[in-house]
Amino acid sequence: MDMKRSFLDDPATDPLVLGTRAVRTMLVLRAVLAVAFGLVALFLPDLTLLALAIAFGVYAIIDGVATVIDAFRRRRRTRWWLGLLGGLAGVAAGVIALIWPGITAVALAIVVGIWAVVTGLAELATAFRLRRARGRIWLLALAGALSVAAGAVILVWPEAGAIGLAVLIGVFALVYGATLGALAVTLRPLTR
Numbered sequence: 001m002d003m004k005r006s007f008l009d010d011p012a013t014d015p016l017v018l019g020t021r022a023v024r025t026m027l028v029l030r031a032v033l034a035v036a037f038g039l040v041a042l043f044l045p046d047l048t049l050l051a052l053a054i055a056f057g058v059y060a061i062i063d064g065v066a067t068v069i070d071a072f073r074r075r076r077r078t079r080w081w082l083g084l085l086g087g088l089a090g091v092a093a094g095v096i097a098l099i100w101p102g103i104t105a106v107a108l109a110i111v112v113g114i115w116a117v118v119t120g121l122a123e124l125a126t127a128f129r130l131r132r133a134r135g136r137i138w139l140l141a142l143a144g145a146l147s148v149a150a151g152a153v154i155l156v157w158p159e160a161g162a163i164g165l166a167v168l169i170g171v172f173a174l175v176y177g178a179t180l181g182a183l184a185v186t187l188r189p190l191t192r
Contacts, residue, residue, distance in 0.1 A: 034177030041170030120147025149156025
């Protein structure tokens with residue numbers, strides 16, 4: 001058995017489980033951005049599709065870049081590429097939304113739905129890998145499950161229209177942001 005690999009794959013050594021300050025800060029940043037985006041989408045549901053596409057594009061790029069950076073920080077782990085995949089999906093979705101902001105509500109719904117499913121699956125995979133770790137890893141699994149569920153609903157009913165999409169995305173972003181915020185608050189360094 002490769003001792004280096006077993007240490008790196010040990011959930012007890014994962015930054016998320018250890019609750020490091022950098023991980024908490026990244027989670028808080030992602031939570032604040034998600035809640036802010038959710039509030040804009042809910043309180044201004046009659047935004048034009050152009051404004052919704054731009055708001056989503058900016059949010060997805062920032063969230064994706066943060067996730068890619070986190071994945072590269074943990075690149076010595078065997079499944080670090082899952083975070084990279086989720087982050088790149090976020091960046092790609094954001095770039096598509098910014099390059100073609102006049103796309104129809106259906107096309108935007110498909111982009112958002114795919115992004116939410118990919119991001120959620122990456123978070124579920126991370127939570128599953130860390131399932132034996134002490135702490136509140138179930139909150140990461142909940143965030144991932146919410147993301148997959150919201151993405152699936154969006155993909156099933158993409159014709160809901162810009163206002164319906166804004167409300168659905170707003171609710172998802174608020175719940176998702178609150179869940180990430182709760183995870184950040186409950187993370188504490190493990191005592192040995």
